[in-house]
Amino acid sequence: MEVARFWRTTEQRYRLVGEVCPRCHTKIFPPRDVCPACEAEAKTLYQFSGKGEVYSFTTIHSAPRGFEKYAPYMVALVRLEEGPLVTAQLTDVDESEVYIGMPVEMVTRVLREDDKRGMIVYGYKFRPVRQAEAERQLA
Amino acid sequence: MEVMKPVRPVGIVGYGAYVPRYRLIVEEVSQVWTGGNVVPPVREKAVPGLDEDVATMSIEAARNAVARAQRVCPGFSPQQLRAVWVGSESHPYAVKPTGTIVAEALGTSPYIQAGDWQFACKAGTEALQAAIGFVGSGMADYALAIGMDAAQGRPGDALEYTAGAGGAAFILGPLDFALVEIEGSISYVTDTPDFWRRQYEKFPEHAGRFTGEPAYFHHISSAATALMEAMKLTPADFTYAVFHQPNVKFPLKVGEELGFRREQLKPALLVNEIGNTYAGSALIGLTAVLDVAQPGERILLTSFGSGAGSDAFCLQVRAPAPHDGVWTTRQYVQRRRPINYAQYSRLKGNYKLN
Structure with missing residues:
Protein backbone atom coordinates (compact mmCIF):
# COMPACT_ATOMS: atom_id res chain seq x y z
CA MET A 1 0.00 0.00 0.00
CA GLU A 2 1.34 3.39 -0.99
CA VAL A 3 -1.77 5.41 -0.25
CA ALA A 4 0.07 8.64 0.55
CA ARG A 5 2.11 8.54 -2.67
CA PHE A 6 -0.97 7.97 -4.80
CA TRP A 7 -2.91 10.65 -2.95
CA ARG A 8 -0.18 13.24 -3.54
CA THR A 9 -0.29 12.68 -7.30
CA THR A 10 -4.06 12.46 -7.78
CA GLU A 11 -4.40 15.73 -9.73
CA GLN A 12 -1.76 14.84 -12.29
CA ARG A 13 -2.91 11.24 -12.68
CA TYR A 14 -6.66 11.86 -12.95
CA ARG A 15 -6.60 14.89 -15.26
CA LEU A 16 -3.10 15.72 -16.44
CA VAL A 17 -2.47 18.77 -14.33
CA GLY A 18 1.17 19.82 -14.81
CA GLU A 19 3.03 23.09 -14.49
CA VAL A 20 4.06 26.00 -16.70
CA CYS A 21 7.34 27.90 -16.36
CA PRO A 22 6.63 31.59 -15.56
CA ARG A 23 9.90 32.60 -17.25
CA CYS A 24 10.15 30.66 -20.52
CA HIS A 25 6.55 29.29 -20.67
CA THR A 26 7.69 25.68 -21.10
CA LYS A 27 4.86 23.29 -20.17
CA ILE A 28 5.98 20.70 -17.63
CA PHE A 29 4.62 17.19 -17.06
CA PRO A 30 4.82 15.51 -14.65
CA PRO A 31 5.07 18.53 -12.35
CA ARG A 32 8.55 18.91 -10.81
CA ASP A 33 8.53 22.57 -9.63
CA VAL A 34 11.66 23.40 -11.62
CA CYS A 35 11.66 24.19 -15.34
CA PRO A 36 13.66 21.54 -17.22
CA ALA A 37 14.43 24.11 -19.97
CA CYS A 38 15.60 27.20 -18.04
CA GLU A 39 15.88 25.89 -14.46
CA ALA A 40 13.61 28.62 -13.08
CA GLU A 41 11.23 27.77 -10.25
CA ALA A 42 7.98 26.66 -11.91
CA LYS A 43 5.05 25.97 -9.59
CA THR A 44 2.19 27.48 -11.59
CA LEU A 45 -0.35 24.72 -12.26
CA TYR A 46 -1.28 24.08 -15.88
CA GLN A 47 -4.17 21.98 -17.22
CA PHE A 48 -3.03 19.98 -20.25
CA SER A 49 -5.53 19.42 -23.06
CA GLY A 50 -5.03 15.66 -23.07
CA LYS A 51 -4.37 15.63 -26.81
CA GLY A 52 -1.20 14.22 -28.27
CA GLU A 53 0.27 11.65 -30.61
CA VAL A 54 2.06 8.34 -30.30
CA TYR A 55 5.84 8.92 -30.39
CA SER A 56 6.69 5.25 -29.92
CA PHE A 57 5.02 2.16 -28.48
CA THR A 58 5.50 -1.43 -27.40
CA THR A 59 3.44 -4.33 -26.10
CA ILE A 60 4.00 -5.73 -22.62
CA HIS A 61 3.54 -9.51 -22.49
CA SER A 62 5.47 -10.15 -19.27
CA ALA A 63 3.82 -7.71 -16.89
CA PRO A 64 5.25 -6.46 -13.60
CA ARG A 65 3.48 -7.37 -10.37
CA GLY A 66 0.08 -5.75 -10.08
CA PHE A 67 -0.44 -5.58 -13.84
CA GLU A 68 -0.55 -9.33 -14.68
CA LYS A 69 -4.28 -9.45 -15.29
CA TYR A 70 -4.07 -6.76 -17.99
CA ALA A 71 -1.32 -8.40 -20.12
CA PRO A 72 -0.81 -8.18 -22.99
CA TYR A 73 -1.21 -4.39 -22.92
CA MET A 74 0.35 -1.54 -24.84
CA VAL A 75 2.60 1.17 -23.45
CA ALA A 76 3.44 4.28 -25.45
CA LEU A 77 5.51 7.39 -25.30
CA VAL A 78 2.94 10.09 -26.06
CA ARG A 79 4.05 13.52 -27.25
CA LEU A 80 1.51 15.91 -25.71
CA GLU A 81 0.50 18.80 -27.96
CA GLU A 82 1.96 21.18 -25.36
CA GLY A 83 5.37 19.50 -25.68
CA PRO A 84 6.15 17.00 -22.89
CA LEU A 85 6.71 13.32 -23.63
CA VAL A 86 4.64 11.09 -21.32
CA THR A 87 4.81 7.33 -20.74
CA ALA A 88 1.36 5.81 -20.48
CA GLN A 89 -0.73 2.81 -21.38
CA LEU A 90 -2.85 2.80 -24.52
CA THR A 91 -6.43 1.58 -24.14
CA ASP A 92 -9.53 0.87 -26.25
CA VAL A 93 -7.30 -0.05 -29.18
CA ASP A 94 -5.95 -3.22 -30.80
CA GLU A 95 -2.22 -3.66 -31.35
CA SER A 96 -2.68 -3.81 -35.12
CA GLU A 97 -4.31 -0.36 -35.14
CA VAL A 98 -1.50 1.58 -33.43
CA TYR A 99 1.09 3.52 -35.44
CA ILE A 100 3.72 6.16 -34.75
CA GLY A 101 2.04 9.56 -35.10
CA MET A 102 -1.44 8.25 -34.22
CA PRO A 103 -3.54 11.05 -32.64
CA VAL A 104 -4.54 10.08 -29.11
CA GLU A 105 -6.46 11.64 -26.23
CA MET A 106 -6.32 11.20 -22.47
CA VAL A 107 -8.88 9.11 -20.60
CA THR A 108 -8.99 8.31 -16.88
CA ARG A 109 -9.01 4.57 -16.27
CA VAL A 110 -8.13 1.98 -13.64
CA LEU A 111 -4.33 1.63 -13.56
CA ARG A 112 -4.28 -1.22 -11.09
CA GLU A 113 -5.78 -2.53 -7.90
CA ASP A 114 -3.89 -3.18 -4.69
CA ASP A 115 -5.30 -6.76 -4.54
CA LYS A 116 -8.93 -7.44 -3.54
CA ARG A 117 -8.77 -5.49 -0.31
CA GLY A 118 -6.59 -2.55 -1.29
CA MET A 119 -7.28 0.70 -3.03
CA ILE A 120 -8.10 1.10 -6.71
CA VAL A 121 -5.56 3.31 -8.48
CA TYR A 122 -6.96 5.48 -11.27
CA GLY A 123 -4.94 7.47 -13.76
CA TYR A 124 -4.39 8.64 -17.29
CA LYS A 125 -4.19 6.39 -20.31
CA PHE A 126 -4.46 7.33 -23.96
CA ARG A 127 -6.74 6.08 -26.69
CA PRO A 128 -7.24 6.90 -30.37
CA VAL A 129 -8.93 10.30 -30.78
CA ARG A 130 -12.63 9.51 -30.91
CA GLN A 131 -13.33 11.72 -33.89
CA ALA A 132 -10.71 9.92 -35.97
CA GLU A 133 -12.13 6.57 -34.92
CA ALA A 134 -15.69 7.63 -35.71
CA GLU A 135 -14.74 8.86 -39.16
CA ARG A 136 -12.92 5.62 -39.90
CA GLN A 137 -15.96 3.58 -38.92
CA LEU A 138 -18.32 5.68 -41.00
CA ALA A 139 -16.00 5.47 -44.05
CA MET B 1 -51.05 13.37 -6.27
CA GLU B 2 -49.56 16.85 -6.65
CA VAL B 3 -46.68 17.38 -9.01
CA MET B 4 -43.22 18.10 -7.56
CA LYS B 5 -41.88 21.37 -8.87
CA PRO B 6 -38.87 23.36 -7.71
CA VAL B 7 -39.35 26.87 -6.30
CA ARG B 8 -36.93 28.29 -8.84
CA PRO B 9 -37.17 26.97 -12.44
CA VAL B 10 -34.50 24.35 -13.20
CA GLY B 11 -33.16 22.91 -16.43
CA ILE B 12 -30.54 20.60 -17.87
CA VAL B 13 -27.62 22.75 -19.04
CA GLY B 14 -25.39 19.88 -20.15
CA TYR B 15 -25.53 16.13 -20.59
CA GLY B 16 -23.27 13.34 -21.77
CA ALA B 17 -23.38 9.60 -22.32
CA TYR B 18 -20.87 6.79 -22.10
CA VAL B 19 -20.88 3.23 -23.43
CA PRO B 20 -17.78 1.00 -23.37
CA ARG B 21 -16.58 -0.33 -26.73
CA TYR B 22 -16.86 -4.10 -26.27
CA ARG B 23 -20.02 -5.99 -27.34
CA LEU B 24 -21.13 -9.52 -26.61
CA ILE B 25 -23.62 -10.98 -29.10
CA VAL B 26 -26.02 -12.43 -26.54
CA GLU B 27 -26.85 -15.50 -28.65
CA GLU B 28 -23.47 -16.76 -27.35
CA VAL B 29 -24.83 -16.88 -23.77
CA SER B 30 -27.68 -19.06 -25.01
CA GLN B 31 -25.25 -21.31 -26.92
CA VAL B 32 -22.94 -21.75 -23.92
CA TRP B 33 -25.60 -22.38 -21.26
CA THR B 34 -28.68 -23.80 -23.04
CA GLY B 35 -27.39 -25.20 -26.31
CA GLY B 36 -29.11 -22.30 -28.06
CA ASN B 37 -32.58 -23.06 -26.66
CA VAL B 38 -33.20 -19.63 -25.13
CA VAL B 39 -34.15 -16.83 -27.52
CA PRO B 40 -32.11 -13.84 -26.26
CA PRO B 41 -34.18 -10.82 -25.10
CA VAL B 42 -31.66 -8.42 -26.70
CA ARG B 43 -29.23 -8.77 -29.62
CA GLU B 44 -26.04 -7.59 -27.93
CA LYS B 45 -24.79 -5.90 -24.80
CA ALA B 46 -21.94 -3.52 -23.93
CA VAL B 47 -19.11 -4.87 -21.78
CA PRO B 48 -16.58 -2.72 -19.90
CA GLY B 49 -12.88 -3.14 -20.59
CA LEU B 50 -10.51 -4.48 -17.91
CA ASP B 51 -9.62 -0.92 -16.90
CA GLU B 52 -13.18 0.41 -16.68
CA ASP B 53 -15.60 0.67 -13.78
CA VAL B 54 -18.45 2.94 -12.72
CA ALA B 55 -16.00 5.67 -11.69
CA THR B 56 -14.14 5.78 -15.02
CA MET B 57 -17.34 5.56 -17.07
CA SER B 58 -18.93 8.31 -14.96
CA ILE B 59 -15.86 10.49 -15.50
CA GLU B 60 -16.17 10.29 -19.28
CA ALA B 61 -19.94 10.88 -19.32
CA ALA B 62 -19.47 13.82 -16.94
CA ARG B 63 -16.69 15.31 -19.11
CA ASN B 64 -19.11 15.16 -22.05
CA ALA B 65 -21.77 16.89 -19.93
CA VAL B 66 -19.30 19.61 -18.93
CA ALA B 67 -18.29 20.08 -22.59
CA ARG B 68 -21.91 20.60 -23.62
CA ALA B 69 -22.60 22.92 -20.67
CA GLN B 70 -19.57 25.02 -21.65
CA ARG B 71 -20.97 25.41 -25.16
CA VAL B 72 -24.38 26.67 -24.00
CA CYS B 73 -23.56 28.37 -20.71
CA PRO B 74 -20.96 31.16 -21.07
CA GLY B 75 -18.19 30.81 -18.49
CA PHE B 76 -19.42 27.51 -17.04
CA SER B 77 -16.73 25.56 -15.21
CA PRO B 78 -16.80 22.40 -13.05
CA GLN B 79 -15.75 24.73 -10.20
CA GLN B 80 -19.37 25.95 -10.12
CA LEU B 81 -20.79 22.50 -9.30
CA ARG B 82 -22.02 22.07 -5.72
CA ALA B 83 -22.86 18.36 -6.03
CA VAL B 84 -21.41 15.36 -7.86
CA TRP B 85 -23.87 12.53 -7.34
CA VAL B 86 -23.43 9.08 -8.84
CA GLY B 87 -26.28 6.57 -8.76
CA SER B 88 -25.29 2.95 -9.38
CA GLU B 89 -25.57 -0.59 -8.13
CA SER B 90 -21.96 -1.35 -9.03
CA HIS B 91 -20.01 1.35 -7.20
CA PRO B 92 -16.32 0.29 -7.27
CA TYR B 93 -16.02 0.44 -3.48
CA ALA B 94 -18.45 -0.82 -0.83
CA VAL B 95 -17.24 2.05 1.37
CA LYS B 96 -15.56 5.06 -0.33
CA PRO B 97 -17.70 7.39 -2.44
CA THR B 98 -17.50 7.21 -6.23
CA GLY B 99 -18.50 10.88 -6.35
CA THR B 100 -15.20 11.98 -4.84
CA ILE B 101 -13.23 10.24 -7.60
CA VAL B 102 -15.40 11.70 -10.34
CA ALA B 103 -15.23 15.19 -8.79
CA GLU B 104 -11.43 15.07 -8.56
CA ALA B 105 -11.17 13.96 -12.20
CA LEU B 106 -13.42 16.84 -13.28
CA GLY B 107 -11.52 19.38 -11.20
CA THR B 108 -14.44 20.60 -9.13
CA SER B 109 -13.98 22.73 -6.04
CA PRO B 110 -13.82 20.72 -2.78
CA TYR B 111 -16.95 22.56 -1.56
CA ILE B 112 -19.42 19.98 -2.88
CA GLN B 113 -21.77 17.15 -1.92
CA ALA B 114 -20.56 13.79 -3.21
CA GLY B 115 -22.54 11.00 -1.56
CA ASP B 116 -23.39 7.96 -3.67
CA TRP B 117 -26.93 6.91 -4.50
CA GLN B 118 -28.28 3.39 -4.39
CA PHE B 119 -31.74 2.24 -5.55
CA ALA B 120 -31.09 -0.58 -8.03
CA CYS B 121 -31.88 0.73 -11.53
CA LYS B 122 -33.37 4.04 -10.38
CA ALA B 123 -30.32 5.23 -8.43
CA GLY B 124 -29.53 7.59 -11.32
CA THR B 125 -32.92 9.30 -11.37
CA GLU B 126 -32.84 9.57 -7.55
CA ALA B 127 -29.65 11.60 -8.03
CA LEU B 128 -31.43 13.61 -10.74
CA GLN B 129 -34.39 14.37 -8.43
CA ALA B 130 -32.01 15.47 -5.68
CA ALA B 131 -30.08 17.70 -8.09
CA ILE B 132 -33.32 19.34 -9.25
CA GLY B 133 -34.20 20.04 -5.62
CA PHE B 134 -30.70 21.27 -4.82
CA VAL B 135 -30.71 23.79 -7.67
CA GLY B 136 -34.43 24.52 -7.46
CA SER B 137 -34.22 25.49 -3.79
CA GLY B 138 -31.42 27.92 -4.47
CA MET B 139 -28.89 26.00 -2.37
CA ALA B 140 -26.75 25.45 -5.48
CA ASP B 141 -26.48 26.94 -8.94
CA TYR B 142 -25.21 23.76 -10.58
CA ALA B 143 -25.36 20.08 -9.62
CA LEU B 144 -24.17 16.98 -11.49
CA ALA B 145 -26.30 13.81 -11.43
CA ILE B 146 -25.04 10.56 -12.96
CA GLY B 147 -26.64 7.16 -13.50
CA MET B 148 -24.04 4.55 -14.42
CA ASP B 149 -23.62 0.80 -14.11
CA ALA B 150 -21.36 -2.09 -15.00
CA ALA B 151 -24.11 -4.61 -14.41
CA GLN B 152 -23.52 -8.08 -12.98
CA GLY B 153 -25.31 -11.29 -13.92
CA ARG B 154 -24.45 -14.77 -12.70
CA PRO B 155 -23.07 -16.89 -15.57
CA GLY B 156 -26.00 -18.70 -17.20
CA ASP B 157 -28.64 -16.74 -15.27
CA ALA B 158 -31.40 -14.82 -17.08
CA LEU B 159 -29.65 -11.58 -16.08
CA GLU B 160 -26.51 -12.51 -18.00
CA TYR B 161 -28.38 -12.09 -21.28
CA THR B 162 -29.00 -8.41 -20.68
CA ALA B 163 -26.62 -7.06 -17.98
CA GLY B 164 -24.80 -4.31 -19.92
CA ALA B 165 -22.67 -1.28 -19.12
CA GLY B 166 -22.98 2.46 -19.62
CA GLY B 167 -24.98 5.45 -18.50
CA ALA B 168 -25.29 9.20 -18.59
CA ALA B 169 -24.50 12.42 -16.73
CA PHE B 170 -26.62 15.57 -16.39
CA ILE B 171 -25.73 19.04 -15.17
CA LEU B 172 -28.74 20.77 -13.63
CA GLY B 173 -28.77 24.52 -13.42
CA PRO B 174 -30.95 27.62 -13.54
CA LEU B 175 -33.24 27.86 -16.55
CA ASP B 176 -31.54 30.87 -18.25
CA PHE B 177 -29.20 28.87 -20.52
CA ALA B 178 -30.79 25.43 -20.16
CA LEU B 179 -31.25 23.02 -23.06
CA ARG B 318 -35.69 24.69 -25.10
CA ALA B 319 -32.70 24.53 -27.45
CA PRO B 320 -31.06 21.94 -29.70
CA ALA B 321 -28.07 20.25 -28.05
CA PRO B 322 -24.57 21.22 -29.21
CA HIS B 323 -22.51 18.31 -30.56
CA ASP B 324 -19.32 19.97 -31.87
CA GLY B 325 -16.43 18.05 -30.35
CA VAL B 326 -18.74 15.97 -28.12
CA TRP B 327 -19.81 12.46 -29.00
CA THR B 328 -23.49 11.73 -29.40
CA THR B 329 -25.02 8.68 -27.76
CA ARG B 330 -25.46 7.12 -31.20
CA GLN B 331 -21.71 7.47 -31.85
CA TYR B 332 -20.94 5.61 -28.63
CA VAL B 333 -23.43 2.89 -29.56
CA GLN B 334 -21.86 2.56 -33.00
CA ARG B 335 -18.33 2.32 -31.59
CA ARG B 336 -18.30 -1.43 -31.13
CA ARG B 337 -15.70 -4.16 -30.91
CA PRO B 338 -17.40 -7.61 -30.82
CA ILE B 339 -15.94 -10.17 -28.41
CA ASN B 340 -16.75 -13.85 -27.89
CA TYR B 341 -17.97 -15.49 -24.69
CA ALA B 342 -14.46 -16.55 -23.64
CA GLN B 343 -13.14 -12.97 -23.98
CA TYR B 344 -16.24 -11.68 -22.21
CA SER B 345 -15.63 -14.07 -19.30
CA ARG B 346 -12.09 -12.70 -18.97
CA LEU B 347 -13.28 -9.06 -18.97
CA LYS B 348 -15.87 -9.92 -16.30
CA GLY B 349 -13.22 -11.58 -14.12
CA ASN B 350 -15.01 -14.94 -14.26
CA TYR B 351 -11.83 -17.03 -14.59
CA LYS B 352 -9.97 -18.24 -11.53
CA LEU B 353 -6.28 -17.55 -12.20
CA ASN B 354 -4.70 -18.86 -8.99
Missing part, protein backbone atom coordinates in the same frame (compact mmCIF):
# COMPACT_ATOMS: atom_id res chain seq x y z
CA VAL B 180 -34.23 21.40 -21.35
CA GLU B 181 -36.70 22.61 -18.74
CA ILE B 182 -37.77 20.32 -15.89
CA GLU B 183 -41.52 20.97 -15.86
CA GLY B 184 -42.36 18.62 -13.00
CA SER B 185 -41.88 15.18 -11.52
CA ILE B 186 -43.51 12.53 -9.34
CA SER B 187 -41.94 9.54 -7.59
CA TYR B 188 -43.69 6.30 -6.60
CA VAL B 189 -42.11 3.75 -4.26
CA THR B 190 -43.25 0.56 -2.48
CA ASP B 191 -41.50 -2.30 -0.65
CA THR B 192 -41.56 -4.85 -3.48
CA PRO B 193 -38.82 -7.52 -3.35
CA ASP B 194 -38.42 -8.31 -7.07
CA PHE B 195 -34.59 -8.16 -7.25
CA TRP B 196 -31.81 -7.67 -4.72
CA ARG B 197 -28.19 -8.33 -3.90
CA ARG B 198 -27.21 -9.13 -0.33
CA GLN B 199 -24.13 -7.68 1.35
CA TYR B 200 -20.88 -9.37 0.15
CA GLU B 201 -22.64 -11.23 -2.68
CA LYS B 202 -21.21 -10.78 -6.19
CA PHE B 203 -24.38 -11.40 -8.21
CA PRO B 204 -27.95 -10.19 -7.68
CA GLU B 205 -30.94 -12.49 -7.18
CA HIS B 206 -34.33 -11.97 -8.76
CA ALA B 207 -37.85 -13.23 -8.32
CA GLY B 208 -38.28 -14.44 -11.91
CA ARG B 209 -41.62 -13.43 -13.46
CA PHE B 210 -42.43 -11.40 -10.34
CA THR B 211 -40.16 -8.68 -11.78
CA GLY B 212 -42.85 -7.93 -14.40
CA GLU B 213 -46.40 -7.03 -13.34
CA PRO B 214 -46.11 -6.13 -9.61
CA ALA B 215 -42.71 -4.52 -10.06
CA TYR B 216 -41.80 -2.94 -13.43
CA PHE B 217 -45.26 -2.38 -14.88
CA HIS B 218 -47.04 -1.33 -11.67
CA HIS B 219 -44.45 1.26 -10.62
CA ILE B 220 -43.82 2.79 -14.02
CA SER B 221 -47.55 3.02 -14.81
CA SER B 222 -48.35 4.49 -11.40
CA ALA B 223 -45.66 7.18 -11.54
CA ALA B 224 -46.24 8.11 -15.20
CA THR B 225 -50.04 8.19 -14.86
CA ALA B 226 -49.92 10.28 -11.67
CA LEU B 227 -47.56 12.77 -13.34
CA MET B 228 -49.64 13.13 -16.50
CA GLU B 229 -52.84 13.55 -14.46
CA ALA B 230 -51.25 16.10 -12.15
CA MET B 231 -49.95 18.11 -15.10
CA LYS B 232 -53.15 17.66 -17.12
CA LEU B 233 -51.21 16.12 -20.01
CA THR B 234 -51.89 13.08 -22.18
CA PRO B 235 -49.50 10.91 -24.24
CA ALA B 236 -50.40 13.04 -27.26
CA ASP B 237 -48.73 16.04 -25.58
CA PHE B 238 -45.35 14.29 -25.68
CA THR B 239 -43.05 13.83 -28.66
CA TYR B 240 -40.99 11.19 -26.84
CA ALA B 241 -41.43 8.78 -23.95
CA VAL B 242 -38.39 7.21 -22.26
CA PHE B 243 -38.75 4.24 -19.91
CA HIS B 244 -36.33 2.02 -18.05
CA GLN B 245 -35.26 -0.60 -20.60
CA PRO B 246 -34.32 -3.98 -19.07
CA ASN B 247 -35.16 -5.68 -22.39
CA VAL B 248 -36.87 -4.70 -25.63
CA LYS B 249 -40.33 -5.98 -24.67
CA PHE B 250 -40.99 -4.21 -21.34
CA PRO B 251 -40.58 -0.53 -22.36
CA LEU B 252 -42.62 -1.07 -25.54
CA LYS B 253 -45.38 -2.85 -23.58
CA VAL B 254 -45.62 -0.31 -20.75
CA GLY B 255 -45.45 2.55 -23.25
CA GLU B 256 -48.26 1.16 -25.36
CA GLU B 257 -50.38 0.38 -22.29
CA LEU B 258 -50.02 4.02 -21.24
CA GLY B 259 -51.15 5.13 -24.69
CA PHE B 260 -47.89 6.01 -26.44
CA ARG B 261 -47.19 5.12 -30.07
CA ARG B 262 -44.06 3.24 -31.15
CA GLU B 263 -42.65 6.37 -32.84
CA GLN B 264 -42.62 8.09 -29.43
CA LEU B 265 -40.80 5.16 -27.82
CA LYS B 266 -38.26 4.09 -30.45
CA PRO B 267 -35.73 6.99 -30.34
CA ALA B 268 -34.81 6.18 -26.70
CA LEU B 269 -34.63 2.42 -27.17
CA LEU B 270 -30.96 1.35 -27.00
CA VAL B 271 -31.27 -1.91 -25.04
CA ASN B 272 -31.07 -4.14 -28.12
CA GLU B 273 -27.60 -2.72 -28.87
CA ILE B 274 -26.06 -2.09 -25.43
CA GLY B 275 -28.11 -4.25 -23.03
CA ASN B 276 -29.65 -3.15 -19.75
CA THR B 277 -27.43 -0.47 -18.24
CA TYR B 278 -29.35 -0.56 -14.94
CA ALA B 279 -29.02 2.83 -13.18
CA GLY B 280 -27.95 4.25 -16.56
CA SER B 281 -30.75 2.67 -18.57
CA ALA B 282 -33.54 5.27 -18.65
CA LEU B 283 -31.02 8.13 -18.49
CA ILE B 284 -28.94 7.06 -21.48
CA GLY B 285 -32.21 6.61 -23.36
CA LEU B 286 -32.94 10.26 -22.52
CA THR B 287 -29.55 11.35 -23.94
CA ALA B 288 -30.35 9.58 -27.23
CA VAL B 289 -33.57 11.63 -27.39
CA LEU B 290 -31.89 14.92 -26.41
CA ASP B 291 -29.36 14.38 -29.22
CA VAL B 292 -32.17 14.75 -31.78
CA ALA B 293 -34.94 16.67 -29.96
CA GLN B 294 -36.06 20.11 -31.13
CA PRO B 295 -37.21 23.16 -29.13
CA GLY B 296 -40.79 22.91 -27.89
CA GLU B 297 -40.85 19.11 -27.87
CA ARG B 298 -41.94 17.45 -24.65
CA ILE B 299 -40.38 14.29 -23.17
CA LEU B 300 -41.75 11.89 -20.54
CA LEU B 301 -38.93 10.15 -18.64
CA THR B 302 -39.82 7.31 -16.24
CA SER B 303 -37.23 5.13 -14.56
CA PHE B 304 -37.75 1.90 -12.66
CA GLY B 305 -35.64 0.52 -9.85
CA SER B 306 -36.18 -2.83 -8.21
CA GLY B 307 -37.10 -2.84 -4.59
CA ALA B 308 -39.12 -0.98 -6.04
CA GLY B 309 -40.00 2.42 -7.44
CA SER B 310 -40.20 4.83 -10.35
CA ASP B 311 -39.35 8.50 -10.88
CA ALA B 312 -41.36 10.20 -13.63
CA PHE B 313 -40.27 13.52 -15.13
CA CYS B 314 -41.89 15.90 -17.59
CA LEU B 315 -39.26 17.72 -19.68
CA GLN B 316 -39.55 20.35 -22.36
CA VAL B 317 -36.76 21.03 -24.85
